[in-house]
Amino acid sequence: MIPAAFDYIRATSAEEALAALTEHGDDAKLMAGGQSLIPLMRYRLVTPGVVVDIGNLDGDLRGISVNGDTVRIGALTRHTELEHSAELEATCPLLNHVASLVGDPAVRHRGTLGGSLAHADPASDLPAAVLALGATLVARGPGGEREIAASDFFTGFLESVLAPDEMLTEVRVPVTADGWNYQKFNRRAQDWAIVGVAVCRGGRGVSLVNMGPTPMRASAVEEAVAGGATAAEAAAHAADETDPPNDLNGDADYRSHLARVLTRRALEAAGFA
Amino acid sequence: MVANAVQIRLSVNGESHDLEVEPRTLLVYALRDDIGLTGTNIGCDSSSCGACTVLVDGRSVKSCTMLAVQAEGAEITTIEGLAATSDGDGLHPMQQAFHEYHGLQCGYCTPGMILASVSLIDEYPDLDESGVREGLEGNLCRCTGYNNIVKAVLQVAGKEA
Numbered sequence A: 001m002i003p004a005a006f007d008y009i010r011a012t013s014a015e016e017a018l019a020a021l022t023e024h025g026d027d028a029k030l031m032a033g034g035q036s037l038i039p040l041m042r043y044r045l046v047t048p049g050v051v052v053d054i055g056n057l058d059g060d061l062r063g064i065s066v067n068g069d070t071v072r073i074g075a076l077t078r079h080t081e082l083e084h085s086a087e088l089e090a091t092c093p094l095l096n097h098v099a100s101l102v103g104d105p106a107v108r109h110r111g112t113l114g115g116s117l118a119h120a121d122p123a124s125d126l127p128a129a130v131l132a133l134g135a136t137l138v139a140r141g142p143g144g145e146r147e148i149a150a151s152d153f154f155t156g157f158l159e160s161v162l163a164p165d166e167m168l169t170e171v172r173v174p175v176t177a178d179g180w181n182y183q184k185f186n187r188r189a190q191d192w193a194i195v196g197v198a199v200c201r202g203g204r205g206v207s208l209v210n211m212g213p214t215p216m217r218a219s220a221v222e223e224a225v226a227g228g229a230t231a232a233e234a235a236a237h238a239a240d241e242t243d244p245p246n247d248l249n250g251d252a253d254y255r256s257h258l259a260r261v262l263t264r265r266a267l268e269a270a271g272f273a
Numbered sequence B: 001m002v003a004n005a006v007q008i009r010l011s012v013n014g015e016s017h018d019l020e021v022e023p024r025t026l027l028v029y030a031l032r033d034d035i036g037l038t039g040t041n042i043g044c045d046s047s048s049c050g051a052c053t054v055l056v057d058g059r060s061v062k063s064c065t066m067l068a069v070q071a072e073g074a075e076i077t078t079i080e081g082l083a084a085t086s087d088g089d090g091l092h093p094m095q096q097a098f099h100e101y102h103g104l105q106c107g108y109c110t111p112g113m114i115l116a117s118v119s120l121i122d123e124y125p126d127l128d129e130s131g132v133r134e135g136l137e138g139n140l141c142r143c144t145g146y147n148n149i150v151k152a153v154l155q156v157a158g159k160e161a
């Protein structure tokens, strides 16, 4: 299908994009890579009156740099750039790996990290990675910048704490060269995860894909690990306090089982005994 | 003409086209209906079949999942313009290989499959057979069973199957 009609603004700076959001309020939508927004607009599930295209913004909003213990990634960095980044390979290879598993190459050539996070889809891969890494997200709005812990960011199905007049500008992750793993379980290469699990040993972060209405941390597993449980013991808690969907790919019981199995594999591969 | 139509200039296969499009016009419709390049096919409504794949600045993109207005400033290559991007005056090596290995039957997926393959081996020069199969995950073919497509791509990548 073809999207409903809208007006198009191609922003040439973050300030211009923010001004357009302020002017048009709820009627406006940012578009980065469009790989989630265009499909939603084609199904007419989303019908913005104004689309503010930030896909060509550059400078600080795009690219990867390392400063001491922190890796900073511009929100407009595309999946393909994460996948092939030598800086990330040296400092946070979990992100190379997870980005390489998103959709197919054509999707990765357009989709961005910021778009993937702002979209807040519980079935997406990168939100789980930033949760496990204990990332900080930086949002800019009319009142300036604020920092948001990844674990405070996702509030509901396709919803986040971002206000309609705010945009994500940056993602900061702690340098995490080893002790990580990501398990994505699907039936065909291009598909979304039926369940996914990300683990970072250093920050004891464990997160789940498609186990509830939001990308989520596996808090019960994190607590068990912190309390000295073995990987197998901790993984038994992977489905605690979750609310997995029932759909064509599997029912809630099946997903709970997958979560426990994948969490054990991920914990062991990340170096937990 | 529609109220909020905008003027854009698209560069397609090295030629510049001045168009008047609605912002909601998907790139694939601008290519097919406004420019008349009907080699790019439409196979689905869900961004999942890859029949509409074109090159945007040399990389595969689903032209049904990009607005024409977003493509302003980029160089678009469609199947009609691919041969001219290679040396020599015949087919592009990927087209030639699909021909030689019989990598198509009905041909509906072929333009997208060929452009996705060109992008794939440029982005991942060291692919083996399973890498090619996974790399073409976003392009569906209802006819061939993929085997001859994979052989053709491996041949062009210099890894004779």
Ligand SMILES: Cc1cc2nc3c(=O)[nH]c(=O)nc-3n(C[C@H](O)[C@H](O)[C@H](O)COP(=O)(O)OP(=O)(O)OC[C@H]3O[C@@H](n4cnc5c(N)ncnc54)[C@H](O)[C@@H]3O)c2cc1C
Binding pocket: A029, A030, A031, A032, A033, A034, A035, A036, A037, A038, A039, A075, A076, A101, A102, A103, A104, A107, A110, A111, A112, A113, A114, A115, A116, A117, A118, A119, A123, A124, A125, A126, A162, A166, A167, A168, A169, A190, A191, A192, A193, B046, B047, B048, B065
């Ligand atoms: C066929 C297909 C398969 C896919 N498979 C997967 C998969 O396996 N795993 C996966 O994780 N994802 C998958 N995706 C989704 C893909 O990762 C998207 O690229 C990503 O979810 C959105 O990024 P984007 O830049 O394209 O965002 P857009 O589509 O441009 O925007 C998405 C939302 O985020 C908002 N937004 C964008 N940027 C910002 C910003 N900087 N600040 C504030 N708000 C912003 C937009 O307003 C919109 O609401 C798939 C997509 C397709 C089409």
Ligand code: FES
Binding pocket: B041, B042, B043, B044, B045, B046, B047, B048, B049, B050, B051, B052, B053, B062, B063, B064, B065
């Ligand atoms: S028509 Fe574009 S992916 Fe199917």
Ligand code: FES
Binding pocket: B103, B104, B105, B106, B107, B108, B109, B110, B140, B141, B142, B143, B144
């Ligand atoms: S040759 Fe018929 S769909 Fe591929």
